[in-house]
Amino acid sequence: MNRHHRLAIDRIACDGRGLCAELLPELIDLDEWGYPVIHGQAVPADLLGHARRAVAACPVLALRLERAAGDRPPPAA
Amino acid sequence: MTQTTELRQSTEHRLLRGWFETGGPADLTEHLRRYGPAPLPSERGARQARAALLQTVEQAGLTGRGGAAFPTGRKLRAVAEGRGRPVVVVNGMESEPASRKDEALLDLAPHLVLDGAALAAAAVDATVVHLCLPRGSARATQVDRLTRAVAERWRAGLDRIPVEVHRLPHHYVSSEETSLVQWLNGGPARPLATPPRPFEKGVDRRPTLVDNVETLAHLALIARYGPSWFRSTGTADAPGTTLLTVSGAVHAPGVHELPLGTPLGAVLAAAGGTSRPLGAVLVGGFFGSWLSAEQAPAVPFARPELAALGAGPGAGVLVALPADSCGLAETARVLGFLAAQSARQCGPCRFGLPAVAADFHQLAWGRPDAELPARLPHRVELLAGRGACRHPDGASRLAATALAVFAADVRRHLETGPCPGAALPPVLPVPGGPAADEVGWR
Numbered sequence: 415m416n417r418h419h420r421l422a423i424d425r426i427a428c429d430g431r432g433l434c435a436e437l438l439p440e441l442i443d444l445d446e447w448g449y450p451v452i453h454g455q456a457v458p459a460d461l462l463g464h465a466r467r468a469v470a471a472c473p474v475l476a477l478r479l480e481r482a483a484g485d486r487p488p489p490a491a
Numbered sequence: 492m493t494q495t496t497e498l499r500q501s502t503e504h505r506l507l508r509g510w511f512e513t514g515g516p517a518d519l520t521e522h523l524r525r526y527g528p529a530p531l532p533s534e535r536g537a538r539q540a541r542a543a544l545l546q547t548v549e550q551a552g553l554t555g556r557g558g559a560a561f562p563t564g565r566k567l568r569a570v571a572e573g574r575g576r577p578v579v580v581v582n583g584m585e586s587e588p589a590s591r592k593d594e595a596l597l598d599l600a601p602h603l604v605l606d607g608a609a610l611a612a613a614a615v616d617a618t619v620v621h622l623c624l625p626r627g628s629a630r631a632t633q634v635d636r637l638t639r640a641v642a643e644r645w646r647a648g649l650d651r652i653p654v655e656v657h658r659l660p661h662h663y664v665s666s667e668e669t670s671l672v673q674w675l676n677g678g679p680a681r682p683l684a685t686p687p688r689p690f691e692k693g694v695d696r697r698p699t700l701v702d703n704v705e706t707l708a709h710l711a712l713i714a715r716y717g718p719s720w721f722r723s724t725g726t727a728d729a730p731g732t733t734l735l736t737v738s739g740a741v742h743a744p745g746v747h748e749l750p751l752g753t754p755l756g757a758v759l760a761a762a763g764g765t766s767r768p769l770g771a772v773l774v775g776g777f778f779g780s781w782l783s784a785e786q787a788p789a790v791p792f793a794r795p796e797l798a799a800l801g802a803g804p805g806a807g808v809l810v811a812l813p814a815d816s817c818g819l820a821e822t823a824r825v826l827g828f829l830a831a832q833s834a835r836q837c838g839p840c841r842f843g844l845p846a847v848a849a850d851f852h853q854l855a856w857g858r859p860d861a862e863l864p865a866r867l868p869h870r871v872e873l874l875a876g877r878g879a880c881r882h883p884d885g886a887s888r889l890a891a892t893a894l895a896v897f898a899a900d901v902r903r904h905l906e907t908g909p910c911p912g913a914a915l916p917p918v919l920p921v922p923g924g925p926a927a928d929e930v931g932w933r
Contacts, residue, residue: 425837425879426684445873446846449838 419462420455420482427476434477437468456482503724505732506708507748510599519643522602528649529606530714531613544614545571548710550718552730557582557666557703558778558806560729560794563710566700569690571615573698579612579620579652580675580694580701583637584659584666586625587776588828588920589808592734593704595746597633600708601640605654607707610714612652615700620654623671625661634658662927663777663832667880668701670834679932681834682880703806705734726752729793733804737762739811739918740769749792751804756788758809770814771896773919775805777825778885781818781896801888810919817912819900822893823851824921829886831926839877844886846870851890854901856909864905868894 421441430448440461443451457465457479469477509517509525517525532540549564570577581604585593597604608620622641624634634656641654657675659665665680672693674680693699702710709731713721722730729751735758738744742763749761755772759765772787773779780802782790790796797803812818826848835841850867853859871894874887894901903910924930 423877424684425839425877428838430838445839445843447838447842449842449877451873451877 418482419457419465420480421452421457421465422455422478422480423450423452424476424478427474429474429476431473433471433473434468437471438464441465442468450477503732503750504748505712506596506600506603506705506734507746516599517602519602519640519647522600526603526606526711526715529609529711531609531651534651537616541571541614541616544610544714547718548614548713551713551721552718552728553706553709553713553721554729554794555703556705556709556733556807558587558776558803560804563702563706566690566702567611567614570698570700573691575697577612577615577617577698577700578694579608579615579617580668580671580689580699581608581620581622581704581707582666582668582671582701583622583624583704584661584671585806586661586663586666587778587806587808588663588922589738589773589776589810590736590806592736592746592807594630594633596705596708596734597637601637602644603708603711604704605640605644605650606711606714607702607704607709608654609650609652610710611700611702611707615698617652617700620652621671621675621694622654622656623659623666623675624656626658627661629661660927660930660932662834662930662932663829664834664880664882664927665932667882669880671701672699674933681836681932682878682882684879705807724750726750726791726793728795733792733807735792735807735809737809737811738920739773740765740767740813741811742766752791752793752796754788755782755790755792755809758792759788759811762809765811767813767815769811770816771812771818773810773812773821774808775803776808777829777919778881778889779803779805779808780888781812781822781892783896784814801892812918815912816915816918817855817900817910818893818897819851819904820855820909820913820915821917821919822889822897823848823855824917825919826851826886826890828921829882829889833882833927834880834932835928837878837883839874840883843870843874843877844883847874847886847890851893854904855913858908859905864901 435442435444469479553563554560612620638656644650660680667682669683670680672689675694689699725731732748735747769784772782830845830848833840847870871890874883
């Protein structure tokens, strides 16, 4: 289990094309309108290759693979 | 009035104390008579003086009063340590329809807010302060008065860092910090995808401190009286007082100042007590949580205790729902409003939120179809955590707590149709008017 990568979606950029869910059904589902639902953000090591392919396939570059840092910055005011 | 009551007033009222003593709003003369000028860090040895002010705010344990309750000192430090000269944004938008506290504070003690802005700007070594206020007729007089107050302070040499007053479109999500940043950068007042967050890269790509007006007013007092004074009321984890807008079935609805940690029952008592038997309490506002009438009174109004119940302080809103009202109808109206206020940028909010609102409408007033009982909770759950901003999360929380707290009403509505309460006039003040998209975002 590699906890150092996780999936993130730019929700404004995301258009609901659905390729990510086709390429990475283990981690991504689509809701009834075709927008992705991520199951568990951490990407296991054995799925890292598939995750990278899904990221590369997103036509609007909305899907990212991030290295999980420690603390997140301050939230909204 | 007994002596105990007076004592309680003197410790509980901080931001509103002047108003309680004089019965009127504090103009600059009255403000200076009461507090003197803001203790700005000296320009000699500036770096050390700024560091001392930052430390004072951190030690006080002040948290943001705009909704997120994030530690203000930590945010100040993050901005001060960012790349480039910072910008300060003062958030006086108050787009939460059930809240009146920022408007009241800006009316009664505008110079506490402006002192706080000047102090925060000095602490992070900012070059400019942007005061963001809503456009439109409802608060136009206040915006004019504040514009004059800013000019008066500048002429009197009280502020070192210039303050610019802005009037923004008044939509629910336009007061979100990234909306303010995007608008100040010349764009629409709609939320941005993050990261970067404003504290890293905001207005003009500079580190940007966005703080609610009440937060800054507390900061103005902390700079004068110190962290121990600030911590002398409230709880250890949530020190100080907070402004609360209490409405619904209470004898004295309005804005009240109370220590953080005050049990909700005591908050309602401070608002004159309940005027009718209670059905439920909404805490936090339109993004808030319903609590049952049995559970609510003992719950302390403070972030840690509310968080344990999945709730939050929000912008300090408490609404007492009478027992004969229909919580499902109240929630349906709010969800309809939130759907119309969506910036329509993210799929889950654009499609999921109107779908949840429609389901609730059907549940409250219509004939629910056979799939609704299974479909609605699923749709509500899928709203959370799937937007650029927290708009869908807030709506999801409101809807989820409604389904839980009003579970008996849900069953009744499903079995026998709308209850008599669903036809009563609304308790929650849901604004009418056109959808945000029709009004425009610029």
